[in-house]
Amino acid sequence: MSTRIAFLKGHGTENDFVIVPDPENALDLTPAAVAALCDRRAGIGGDGVLHVVRSAAHPEARAMAAEAEWFMDYRNGDGSVAEMCGNGVRVFARYLQHAGHVTEGDLTIATRAGVKSVHLAKDGDVTVGMGSARLPEGDVTVSVGEHSWPARNVNMGNPHAVAFVTDLEEAGRLLDPPPVSPAGTYPHGVNVEFVVDRAPRHVAMRVHERGSGETRSCGTGACAVAVATARRDGADPAVTGTPATYTVDVPGGRLVITERPDGEIEMTGPAVIVAEGEIDAEWLEDAVR
Numbered sequence: 001m002s003t004r005i006a007f008l009k010g011h012g013t014e015n016d017f018v019i020v021p022d023p024e025n026a027l028d029l030t031p032a033a034v035a036a037l038c039d040r041r042a043g044i045g046g047d048g049v050l051h052v053v054r055s056a057a058h059p060e061a062r063a064m065a066a067e068a069e070w071f072m073d074y075r076n077g078d079g080s081v082a083e084m085c086g087n088g089v090r091v092f093a094r095y096l097q098h099a100g101h102v103t104e105g106d107l108t109i110a111t112r113a114g115v116k117s118v119h120l121a122k123d124g125d126v127t128v129g130m131g132s133a134r135l136p137e138g139d140v141t142v143s144v145g146e147h148s149w150p151a152r153n154v155n156m157g158n159p160h161a162v163a164f165v166t167d168l169e170e171a172g173r174l175l176d177p178p179p180v181s182p183a184g185t186y187p188h189g190v191n192v193e194f195v196v197d198r199a200p201r202h203v204a205m206r207v208h209e210r211g212s213g214e215t216r217s218c219g220t221g222a223c224a225v226a227v228a229t230a231r232r233d234g235a236d237p238a239v240t241g242t243p244a245t246y247t248v249d250v251p252g253g254r255l256v257i258t259e260r261p262d263g264e265i266e267m268t269g270p271a272v273i274v275a276e277g278e279i280d281a282e283w284l285e286d287a288v289r
Contacts, residue, residue: 004281036078050092243260
């Protein structure tokens with residue numbers, strides 16, 4: 001009888017993930033295997049894989065095991081490794097609750113961008129402490145076809161280029177990475193956000209996520225957008241001494257981002273488990289040959 005591998009499917013504002021529980025880090029999830037799982041026609045389909053591992057069992061997370069029992073070993077849809085995924089953390093936390101590992105309230109999750117604080121609310125929303133943003137110096141330009149825009153370089157544990165446009169359709173199809181200059185600014189690729197204003201402290205965005213193409217939502221991207229918009233609006237909390245809260249609409253829903261005067265950023269939004277089942281290990285082996 002062939003080996004079966006348990007999986008679940010979940011999403012946060014329609015940024016969707018294949019969830020692979022593997023507490024002891026026993027599975028060899030190669031880039032090809034991840035890409036096969038995320039294939040929307042021949043696999044399960046998802047923007048990425050949430051590999052659920054105990055921190056003590058993963059070499060990249062052992063140093064965080066005393067602070068967080070669980071490590072989110074996140075992979076992009078093309079199989080590449082990513083430092084962080086904001087929507088992924090919310091769905092990861094929802095899975096831990098679904099599996100009975102945690103209950104409503106506060107918990108911590110280890111990621112490649114450090115330990116993240118999470119709150120599972122009774123109303124179903126999940127709030128993630130996203131840490132603080134870094135704003136590397138230097139001008140950045142994003143291009144789509146013959147159009148180009150200045151962009152804000154924001155790092156949320158992963159890199160972002162935030163461009164303000166007059167119409168989200170100007171971003172084009174976003175299947176391929178929009179060119180960013182100067183060359184070499186993002187040696188490992190970048191997530192690119194295109195942003196329009198909806199109302200005071202309310203914006204909408206589209207995003208190209210490196211390794212995944214255009215996605216329905218990006219949590220770290222929404223945080224980067226809120227930070228860039230606050231700086232544009234002269235609402236830097238470190239300067240004003242007042243928290244800045246922005247509503248960020250994404251194609252898959254709505255996120256609320258708050259940046260505090262101490263630089264800490266919180267993201268609140270939904271997270272849903274929609275299915276669970278088993279993968280035939282033989283299928284996975286055949287898919288990566």
